[in-house]
Amino acid sequence: MSNGKLPIVSMEDEELFPKDSVLNVPQALPPFSFALFEQLYNITDENKTIWWSRLIISVRGYVANYFKNEEQKLFLNDDAFILLHKIFVEKTEPSSAIQFVEALYNLFCIPYLADGFIYKDQLRLSTNIQLNDEDVSIINVDDTRFRSGEIVFGKFNETNSAIASYQKDGYLVFMKILIILLNTFAFQLKEGKEKKKGIRFDIDNEWQPDDRVVLYQQFFTGNRTWLLYDFDRYIINFHRPNGVCVIFGRSYVEKKKRNNCHLCEACGMLEQQPFQFPIFRNIKFCTENCLSNLLEERNITL
Ligand SMILES: [Zn+2]
Structure with a gap:
């Protein structure tokens, strides 16, 4: 059997x-093969870092555009997507991607037990209890036998439980999309050909996401500003100095540069209109913080 190819991901794909x-x-996650996920995750492909990074960026942008008027939900979902990035791309967390995906499945394989979401391992809970509202109240929520909630949301306590209720939608949508991609991957393995034609997310310079990849604010006609949240800053910094190319695609950034927009020399943030960023001794910077980092890095004293 072939190693398989990373599926094509496009925001134009309405599925x-x-x-x-x-x-x-989704109310719950459909069953899927953990072994298949492992195979997709372990593909040998020099572009898989950017593939996973762009997948997480796209899904985060997609959900964030629905939460844009709910600040708390927006911030907490940014934390969730930063965690996904650490697990899938950076591998800096104690849990592996495979453990995390299994934990998410265990948490969300059957519809929420009740409105007050209890982040326990539903798969195991379901064998012990009858799933109706009265029975939910008898579950001992301090039961530490169930690890899945802890892997995804941290130790069970009131704060984390409240955070979980904000983050669950982001995780559910991420998993829904991942499971569709797993089905595409399985199809490709079986048929030996790609299911869909399109610009490759991971390698093509012409790749461009649509507007829903980040949050914009529109002031007047034609005056649109990219709203930078924790997640955007995190990604820009992680892929520094190519962060905006990872988010928007290389050809988009080249076009902006031809229109006289420049990058911050410290973090790689892109100007949204010409002359937006100040210049100090020929150094273009987006924030005071970036300027002081640069001065320090280059040993410039004032
Ligand atoms: Zn900067």
């Missing part, structure tokens, strides 16, 4: 990123 007026969050 992955439907243009619904309200975010369509």
Whole structure:
């Protein structure tokens, strides 16, 4: 059997990123093969870092556009997507991607037990209890036998439980999209050919996401600003100095540069209009913080 190819991901693909007026969050995750996920995750492909990074960026942008008026939810989901990036791309967390995906499945394989989401291992809970509202109240939520909630949301306590209720939609949508991609991957393995034609997410310079990859604010006609949140800053910094190319694609950034927009020399942030960033001794910087980092790095004293 071939090693398989990373599936094509496009925000224009309405199966992955439907243009619904309200975010369509699945009630539960369908069964999928952990072994197949492992195979996809372990593909030998020099571009897989950027593939996973762009997948997480796209899904985060997609959900964030639905939460843009709910600040708390937006911030907490950014934390969730930063964690996904650490696990899938950076591998800096105690849990592996495989453990994390299994934990998410265990948490979300059957619809929420009740409105007050209890982040326990539903798979194991379901064998012990009858799933109706009265029975939920008898579950001992301090039961530490169940690890899945801890892997995804941290130790069970009131704060983490509240955070989980904000983050669950982001995780459910991420998993829904990942499972569709796993099905595509399985199809490709079986048929030996790609399911869909398209610009390759991971390698093509012409790749460009649509507007839903980040959050914009529109002031006047034609005056649109990219709203930078924790997640955007995190990604820009992680892929420094190519962060905006990872988010928007190389050809988009080249076009901006031809239109006289420049990058911050410290973090790689892109100007949204010409002359937006100040210059100090020929150094272009986006924030005071970036300037002081640069001065320190280059040993410039004032
Ligand atoms: Zn900067």
